């Protein structure tokens with residue numbers, strides 16, 4: 001599929017910190033170089049977060065992952081283990097029922113921690129930067145080690161109203177590059193392979209909201225050295241309620 005460069009957009013709170021004229025910086029110190037619309041409604045924002053913003057976000061993710069409500073490896077309804085460590089914020093996604101709930105009834109009964117305000121603001125701004133709106137009430141944080149992966153699937157467990165409205169999923173990547181697969185709304189549709197590097201965002205909503213996607217592999221050792229960690233964090237923000 002041919003890629004086209006999305007119209008460049010000016011973000012709120014521009015500070016001009018990025019010298020490169022193709023970069024735009026926003027209020028939280030994030031910027032993006034290139035926005036590609038890889039399919040109608042699906043945008044790859046390369047370099048959406050600068051290294052400082054990545055470092056800050058990484059520190060928050062690591063704290064949360066090993067905090068009092070820690071990330072765990074979900075067992076899904078077929079009995080298989082997922083190939084990521086997962087922590088849901090805002091609402092918990094239950095891997096056995098594929099439904100959202102307030103507490104982790106498939107694991108330890110603990111409540112889903114709240115989504116930090118800065119995370120929600122970042123997701124909102126990223127959605128806005130491609131002309132979409134999102135008021136996220138769910139953030140699924142996944143940690144992939146060298147063997148991490150995720151099979152092709154649709155994100156379709158949010159409320160029907162949210163899905164019908166085409167409210168986007170906003171994904172933010174940190175650490176090692178992932179081979180991200182992005183297909184169509186049918187499993188058999190052709191799939192593109194996209195490299196999601198540290199600091200990239202990917203937003204899919206509207207006609208792309210129910211597109212199949214997954215992660216075929218992680219490329220070990222590709223994280224920016226300044227982050228000082230192995231593996232990959234991915235955060236996906238969604239809006240369950242409208």
Ligand SMILES: O=C(O)CCC(=O)C(=O)O
Nearest residue numbers: 140155213214215234236
């Ligand atoms: O890790 C990624 O880039 C994709 C994550 C994903 O597909 C999901 O959380 O549903």
